[in-house]
Amino acid sequence: MQDPNPLPWGAQDRFQAHFIVKQDPGDKLLRFTARTNLETTGHFGSKKITGVTWDGGELAEQLNADLSLNKMITKQPINDATIYVDPTDNGIRIYGKWKNSHDFSVTKELFEIYDKIAGYIKKLN
Secondary structure: OOOOOOOOOOOOOOEOOEEEEOOOOOOOHHHHOEEEEEEEEOOHHHOEEEEEEEEEOHHHHHHHHOHHHHHHHHOOOHHHHOOEEEEOOOOEEEEOOOEOOOOOOOOHHHHHHHHHHHHHHHHHO
16 A cells, blocks of 8 residues: 655755865876775774774875874764775765765865865865
């Protein structure tokens, strides 16, 4: 039996902030691709980040070498510590996981992390 009051498939209560670095990635898109791989301990609400490694191209290698950046990331909640870097047609975007309206925010510490990543992107070109 179908639900007499179905929910619409319209706008969902999910948000995601994208930070765009205005830079042409050129033909070598893999150079600018990176994502965090988190090492954790604990389960569910008590889960803590113990280490961060980056997977991807040349950018990921440089981010792995920055111990201060990775230490900053380990202090973040799991959802904020999951970071993706993807090249697009006219720039390179840095973003995290989707969040609902109550959890959506960009803290000063998270902005500093994204800013450091953007600095590495600019140096790479």
